[in-house]
Amino acid sequence: MTCLPARTDKKLGLVIDLDTCVGCQACVTACKEWNTGGHMAPLTDIDPYGGHADGVWFNRVHTYEHMTEMGGRTVNFPRSCLHCDQPACVTVCPTGASYKRASDGIVLVDEDKCIGCKLCSWACPYGAREFDTEVGVMKKCTLCIDRIYNDNLAEEDRVPACVAACPTSARHFGDLGDPGSAISQLVEERGGVALMPELGYKPTNKYLPPRARTGRAARVDAPALEPIRAEGGFLGWIDRMLSN
């Protein structure tokens, strides 16, 4: 049913720390590796070794230069499904393939019902959904439902593959509907933000903005280079003679 649940028991989601993300792409490859054999398998690749490689990915890391009056900084920005509270990708679905779970708020696609009309991908402002041209259906992040509820995994491994892989702990997983959860506290403490709040999709996932700069760090500027050409005097004369 593509009508949204009135409320969800939990709001499972991710919090991504833009301060510590180093853009290593480990979350991207871990996601691809797990999910190409997971719930939405396969994550088809088209011409993977050719000149026009294309394929389905649930998680993509962009890099931006953020310039402010404080100066510029490079920000690595992982982008994936935000499991919105008001996901228009679900309500526009004509077949009931897209749905939001009342139990945990995760947005999923039932591949057996999808007709591949692509309207959900138009309705998502964040580019979270990618079409699989081989299978003819839409695919998206499942928040690794086949890991987080998987009794065959050790308790500490029951987190999404991207969270497990992150070497700088820039990715956090938990219940954002519970104000007392560690992840909600983190958002509170660091002033976490929703993406494109003006569109009213009410994303569950939050992003922690980079911390403010401090003056405590040592200066590491390189000294200015010496002029290449000696201008005058004996060395200047030698330089001119050798240059002729």
Next chain:
Amino acid sequence: MHPAFSVVFFTTATGAGYGLLALLGVLGGLGFIQPEFWLGLVSMAFALGLIVAGLLSSTGHLGRPERAWRAFSQWRSSWLSREGVASVATFIPAGLFGIGWVLFGKSGGWVAVAGLLAAVGAVTTVCATGMIYASLKPIAQWHSPYTLPAYLIFAGMTGSVLLNAVLQGFDAGSTAVLAGALLAALAGWAWKIATWRYNDRLESPTTANTATGLAGGTVRSIEWPHTEENYLLKEMGFRIARKHSAKLRRITQALAFAVPAILLAIVFALPWPFAAIASALAAISQLTGMLVERWLFFAEAKHTVTLYYGRE
């Protein structure tokens, strides 16, 4: 947005077909257009032919067309599903009206009821089509007060120009239909110019700053996550050069509005068969122009996902 030909053709053809069906249902059902077998058959064949061709074309862009029947199930939330339900439901009164008006040569009574219901179904379907686009918040050019009226105006316009062409072809021209078609072409022209003006001045509150959550200053994309174009860029990253867009807007204005308006104005003074030829040319020119208009409707629409890729 990528202008897929199947969808460009679908919205243009069904718009004209439903416009013509609505006019036939009202004018034929109430007896303003007298029932006459060949005229009725040709006009209904045009209306239903355009609708069926459009609907078949719309399944052309589906990844799994064999499951298309599932699209009738989610009418409570989805405008696409509502469009599907309305389009199929409209065939019932349209078929009854066709039987009564064309085969039995009747108007009024149950034929009028069927005709009016077919017109209601046609208008409902066009509204649902318009709302599919008007409801998409990530695309500011579509999520605008101009989109839904545009679909209705253009359906009425192409429908009335087609109806005039069929009537003139059978030497059954009506001054009222001709005047209506001319006024509709002028109204469509004015609406399209107003829409372009609105879109050109559009300032979206959504920027690279709100897309990334990085407040203040400027956010510039310095590295994409991938080296080749992916699904998002192929489907939603379509770009059209400003000079091409300006040229195509002029072509749209000429073919869809100016040429048909001039031809229809001349038809007032022409005898048959010249009036029929001019009316047919007006319809052909307008439908061709509307394909360009609909292509531009997609090509000029910008999706918020392009902000992540550094596209303004």
